[in-house]
Amino acid sequence: MYYSILGTGGHILGGMHLVPNDEKKWLPQVECACVAASDIWLESDAGLTFFTAKWRSGAEVLPGDLSAALGAKWGALGIGPLEDFNLPAISVLTSLLFLSGLREGVEPAVKTIVGAAQTLNALESVDEYLAGWACVSDEQFIDQIRLSLRRGPQTSADFRSLHNGWRRWDRAALAKLNDATLIAPLRPAVFANRNRAWAVKIACACAEQTRPLFVVGAGHLCGPGNLLDVLRQEHQLDAVRA
Template sequence: MYLHIPGTNVRLLGSMHLFPASSRRTPPWIEEAYDWAETLVFESDPPTILPFLKADVEGGAQVLQSLVPADAWTRLQAAWPTEGPLAPLADLRPWATLIVAPTLFQQLVDGVEPRMLRWANAHGKPYRYLETASEVADALESIPLDTVAAALSLLMSDTGEPQRTLERMHAAWLEADLPAVARIADESPIFTLPAIRHAILDARNRLWAQRVRDLLPQAQRTLVVVGALHLCGPGNLVECLGRAAQPILDDE
């Protein structure tokens, strides 16, 4: 979960972007990693993605309505916010609907990145991002409509699943148990759909690997913070880098 690339000043940290509200605890290696780093690199800047959530006139989430069971669509609409940047549902891109929908059924608090950003801003520690908002949108836009619809149908058939999965994953993450994190993700209905896994994990891992390679010669101690799922399973970021990565022990 917290790895060093030998022969470089680059470390990788597997994060959780959001925590379950019932368990806000962070493991000690989060602050240790932050304190070690002279500069931070995060996945992307969430506020810059907001303008990409809304679709053109004919490309909104309403195109999904005929692909999702009527009762599921009705319940999704009822759960959707009526105000704010995510409203109305019909104006969102289909992939944005997919990304946002599970969070409507979760009780959440800020995870690793929001906390580290607050620390960095308070301490004047520099940070940057591995990808642009446009690149995030392009990756998610690749998910076929029928796959988005299938994922939403699975979600609405068991709206308690996102919270259960989040709590299980957070518990495994606290123990730095990457195999368990991967196993829990594999059991999540949405990640049984290959196109979603490809867009969210595989394609972005390949893109990020190119950019992490550019960081390897740097003299500055650099911490790259990515979601824990990017560090486990086939096609993970370390595998795409083609470099060994060693776990950092508590006493290092």
């Protein structure tokens, strides 16, 4: 999913944070987009720091049944003990407990392609990311974790639908899946609020840089308040299909 921001040298690349181990077809487009860019922007460059940063509450607020259900599986992720993670992280990562045969997607691919003459930037800092969750209560995070656990047996099918929708540029299918897998109070924090903040930085970068490339998760390009619609308030966009 690749879009040109007309009137500027900017481009938006919508990728997958996780891809099947044998998925390689998307790499040439990513490489071409990165090689052509003057500057490259990722959602963040903080890795697990987002997930382990101290926040208003953490795993200790989880009800006993959730702690037990998560604790029994969490070690399989290989990223550290459950108690090290903040509530936003646990709500995001719970669905991964039911997935296998995947590897990291677009971000590491981009980092291996970045040349010496290019700069690598982040659309949000750890503090900005965590501040975006201020509108979500502990109880709502817990509701999201329960939803992810209930959908556990469906998670592999959900991922296949997400992956197929991304490959087909089917933004309506991606939006439908976002609605099914995220409770309503979390959707603005995950997508719309961040999109508005990113759009400001994207506009500034497009004004200052020759050919910036903005690499975001495909989920940010669909549904209410998606990044494309926010940018269209000031710019025309054109889909660039290989």
